[in-house]
Amino acid sequence: MNLLAVSINHRTAPVELREVLHLSEDEIRDFIRRIKGTILNEGVVISTCNRTEVYGLPNNSNLTHKDLQNSLLNLKPVKELKPEHFQNYFSDEAIKHLFSVATGIDSLLIGDNQIFKQVKDSFEIAEESKFVGFLMKRIFDSTVKAGKRAITETQISEGAVTVSYAAVQLIEKIYSNLSKKAALVIGAGETGEIAAKHLKERGIGRLAITNRTIERAEKLAESLNAKIIPFNHFKDFLHEYDIVLSATSAENLILTKEDIKASMKKRNYNPCVFMDIAIPRDIDPEVKNIDYVFYNDIDSLNIIVQQNLVKRKEEIPKVESIINEEASSFLSWYNSLEAAPTIKNLRDFFESIRSEEVDKNKNRFSADDQEKLEIVTKRIINKILHHPTVELKKYTESNINSGDAAMRISIIKELFGIDKKNIKEE
Amino acid sequence: MKDIIDFSNILLPFLYIITFIFYSYDFMKGGNRFVNSKRLFLFLTILFHLFYLLLRTINFDHPPITNVFEIFTVLAFAISFTYFILELVTDIRGTGPFIIIISIIFQTISTFYIQDLVQVKEVLRNHLLGIHVFTALIGYSAITISAVYGLLYLILYKDIKLNKFGLIFDRLPSLDILEKLSFYSSVIGFVFLTWTIIIGIIWLPKAFPKFSYTDPKLIGTFLVWVLYGVGISTKIFGKWQGRKVVVLSIIGFLIAIMSTILTNFLAKSFHSFY
Numbered sequence: 001m002n003l004l005a006v007s008i009n010h011r012t013a014p015v016e017l018r019e020v021l022h023l024s025e026d027e028i029r030d031f032i033r034r035i036k037g038t039i040l041n042e043g044v045v046i047s048t049c050n051r052t053e054v055y056g057l058p059n060n061s062n063l064t065h066k067d068l069q070n071s072l073l074n075l076k077p078v079k080e081l082k083p084e085h086f087q088n089y090f091s092d093e094a095i096k097h098l099f100s101v102a103t104g105i106d107s108l109l110i111g112d113n114q115i116f117k118q119v120k121d122s123f124e125i126a127e128e129s130k131f132v133g134f135l136m137k138r139i140f141d142s143t144v145k146a147g148k149r150a151i152t153e154t155q156i157s158e159g160a161v162t163v164s165y166a167a168v169q170l171i172e173k174i175y176s177n178l179s180k181k182a183a184l185v186i187g188a189g190e191t192g193e194i195a196a197k198h199l200k201e202r203g204i205g206r207l208a209i210t211n212r213t214i215e216r217a218e219k220l221a222e223s224l225n226a227k228i229i230p231f232n233h234f235k236d237f238l239h240e241y242d243i244v245l246s247a248t249s250a251e252n253l254i255l256t257k258e259d260i261k262a263s264m265k266k267r268n269y270n271p272c273v274f275m276d277i278a279i280p281r282d283i284d285p286e287v288k289n290i291d292y293v294f295y296n297d298i299d300s301l302n303i304i305v306q307q308n309l310v311k312r313k314e315e316i317p318k319v320e321s322i323i324n325e326e327a328s329s330f331l332s333w334y335n336s337l338e339a340a341p342t343i344k345n346l347r348d349f350f351e352s353i354r355s356e357e358v359d360k361n362k363n364r365f366s367a368d369d370q371e372k373l374e375i376v377t378k379r380i381i382n383k384i385l386h387h388p389t390v391e392l393k394k395y396t397e398s399n400i401n402s403g404d405a406a407m408r409i410s411i412i413k414e415l416f417g418i419d420k421k422n423i424k425e426e
Numbered sequence: 427m428k429d430i431i432d433f434s435n436i437l438l439p440f441l442y443i444i445t446f447i448f449y450s451y452d453f454m455k456g457g458n459r460f461v462n463s464k465r466l467f468l469f470l471t472i473l474f475h476l477f478y479l480l481l482r483t484i485n486f487d488h489p490p491i492t493n494v495f496e497i498f499t500v501l502a503f504a505i506s507f508t509y510f511i512l513e514l515v516t517d518i519r520g521t522g523p524f525i526i527i528i529s530i531i532f533q534t535i536s537t538f539y540i541q542d543l544v545q546v547k548e549v550l551r552n553h554l555l556g557i558h559v560f561t562a563l564i565g566y567s568a569i570t571i572s573a574v575y576g577l578l579y580l581i582l583y584k585d586i587k588l589n590k591f592g593l594i595f596d597r598l599p600s601l602d603i604l605e606k607l608s609f610y611s612s613v614i615g616f617v618f619l620t621w622t623i624i625i626g627i628i629w630l631p632k633a634f635p636k637f638s639y640t641d642p643k644l645i646g647t648f649l650v651w652v653l654y655g656v657g658i659s660t661k662i663f664g665k666w667q668g669r670k671v672v673v674l675s676i677i678g679f680l681i682a683i684m685s686t687i688l689t690n691f692l693a694k695s696f697h698s699f700y
Contacts, residue, residue, distance in 0.1 A: 173582075173586060173595065173601065174586065174600060174601050177602070269668075271601070288587065292669070294586055296589065300589040303589060307591060
């Protein structure tokens, strides 16, 4: 299979270069318009913050990975970019790489299931741009199947791997139903915003936000349908909240042990969770000694993150075996498409040589012998082609090593110069 | 039939142990390898246990509730059966090993010491005794389960407080759920023990001439009943919750166990007066 793929990703290039090569949805559509029909007949372009990748079937057999890289750089020129910043894949290796990306094992954050959605979106863009043909459609189906199997059959996406998500996971180990709980987020910066969004996603009953600059709190509160509490008075309302998540950039402690003791008393010692995800810390760590107070800071949440990452890494071999199975099943299907026309073309090729030579030389034989000549030469061709035909037929069977089969079919085609145009015409 | 009963008596602890292994494997490995088969095996074990109890009732002409070792096998059955229903209703499967091990303990003691009594005192054939023992059994099963969930609550509470995120943290349901499971079980236990005590107080003095209010079992059960009553009412009225109620439930269970051991192993009967 003639599938080419080029990738610039978190393993090959620093973030500054990846940023420059990142393509927005409109840029992807523009890029597809530029390369469709001139460089690639069909393909897909994936671009996230950690990778930009182009997969496709080249317009002619002389096109190489370099041409694909150049077409990308024509759209987004980057002087600093060197060949080693790209990874190149061909045929079954390209398929396996695409499956690795979709299943999340190639992600910076192993098992990140965002990428699965991003890959699906990329195929949708390609489809809308009429860049997806018969073969890419089948590749897409197999990619989705591999991605879904990885999620359902393994634990590659299980457990929180970011601090703010770990905080939510821990909160859910204390409260079973967040819809009956109230949460206060102190600090409306990036970390606070992510944590507040996680809480909202998990169905928190009431959400309130407090921030030194009220405008920022208002903006976040509006997008999350949350209440705003003035920063100067938030301690007066502390006891009303079951979850307090602090993520400010304050230099000193915002909540002391005394503040929380007073709040717990007002709550009649109903359990309360304090998540301090700020550096330096916002809440006095001594509060963990108060009964029914569950206190966690970044360090303790990182323990959960690290444990989950280790567990995800342990799942990689299972995902790899799914990738191999799905790649093998795809390539078997592909080979079955390739093998039958190859047999026919091979036989046609030999027959054309035979008939040409017989026509050229038959006048040297008597009329009786000419007929024998036809029979004998046909028999020779049949005998020569018997074994290769049997072998090629085997490649249509599903239990054969698909990578091997694809390689052998392409060697046969190359050795005998069987033109691809012939196959398409057939 | 006697051979079948004897064979079943020996087989039962092994069936519970195998079920325990299934549940423990999934708990330790965190997978769902036996997610349905473990539940099926528990169901079959309970069914076999029920068959054994029926055989005993038919063969010895009385339900197996006339002495402590007969009651232990019914208790083992009741605890596992209650857990099975709880698992079906809540779909919380991570706590199985901690409950099934209690059934293993009761059934193993019963298997070793149970006797094939055919002759039973006429007083023990009274149907009020049936209700008294039945309510007591459900009450004790419920407080046993309440105590197990209470203990799991305390372990998870400590682990979260100390930032220990190990097996317990990964596999157990949330603190909230453990507290609820412990509390609801204790309410069921309290209601049934109330009936046990009421029936006991009405019927026991009439049935047994030697009846005494100083019987350790009676005092123990009454103490347990008071403790659960205090725990439940403080929780309902919002004065106490969480750890304090759970600790009360565990203390109640320990007193119940101690009073049973004291009466049965010192006085060698279920109550001191017979």
